[in-house]
Amino acid sequence: MANTSAEELERALVVLQATADALPYSMFWKDMSLRYYGCNVLFAAQAGLATPAEICGRDDFDMPWPRAQAEKFRADDREVLTTGVAKPTILEVLRVDGEDRWVETHKAPLRDRTGALLGVVGWFHDVTARKLAEEETARAHQEALQELATPLLPVADGVVVMPLVGTLDAHRGAQATQTLLAGVAEHRAHTAILDVTGVRTIDTHVIEGIVRAARGVRLLGAEAVITGIRPPVAQVIAGLGIDLGAIVALADLKAGVAHALQARRG
Missing domain, CATH: 3.30.750.24 (STAS domain)
Known part of the structure; x- marks a missing residue:
């Protein structure tokens, strides 16, 4: 019976990882000490890792992004853990493959069935193209206003x-x-x-x-x-x-x- 339970647990973890990998977002989850204990394949690739399993036990200072960015990410994580409230739609910069990209991040508290905090879960997607388009639109609008002035x-x-x-x-x-x-x-x-x-x-x-x-x-x-x-x-x-x-x-x-x-x- 114990073997069956272990197999079911392993299968559940495989299904969970496959589900996360299928999402069109980069996804990660951290424990209470803000160390990673999971992510999907998109996030692993952006972190320069071959597989999601390699992220377990690392923190943001082990990631390829600059220290200032790592500190900002951790500050948002601590806010979620302290307040127990999700922090949606964070517009921030993430360094990917040596290039700064605009991403829209959502973070939420991760809880067990009893409601106890386990850590923080987050997901984000690249909005660089949208951000650049908005800046170009704003610049064109400003130029138009200047021409009218x-x-x-x-x-x-x-x-x-x-x-x-x-x-x-x-x-x-x-x-x-x-x-x-x-x-x-x-x-x-x-x-x-x-x-x-x-x-x-x-x-x-x-x-x-x-x-x-x-x-x-x-x-x-x-x-x-x-x-x-x-x-x-x-x-x-x-x-x-x-x-x-x-x-x-x-x-x-x-x-x-x-x-x-x-x-x-x-």
Whole structure:
């Protein structure tokens, strides 16, 4: 009878291991001292082991991932053991074959039939492709927002307009300069109009940046026109003694476009 029980137990363990190996996730389980006493074939391969049996008795510091990662994994394990509550959807980095991969990990307390804690069980899957796609989407979204924040509009042959709206800080000022100069070159513009009518807040550094941008336009062989300078901004420019030089300053965008069209006819 004892032999039959041993055979049944061995068969149950074989079935359990086969079940874990069939899962599309990397799976492992640890004891209360956070030493591994089992895993499936996917996890064993990622740990550089020939078979799951080789992991028994090892801890995370015996694994190929860096020590900082091992400490992070063990901290999550201890939290699960301390609270007795599962810790799902942990987004973390795992070093596999010398390459850092994003993985989504789930960890839960491992209990016996009486509810006593035996250790922790975890499983994870590679989400690197999803993470990179999300980052690319976020980057594209940010670039789109930046383009909307500093649009460049070709309004006639050889005439481009950049209307600025809202608060203009040093970052947006630098971005506007880059977009403006690139647009002048791309559209082969003879006149570039920088309209600041909608700008609510502007400081001295930004004013100096706008003037530098206008001078850059002239270096590209185009005429620079600034429109919509309101009295407070004009006072700041005058107070700073900033020389607009050959930069044309007009009251509003309508006057700026008329000036550009007149220049083209000339």
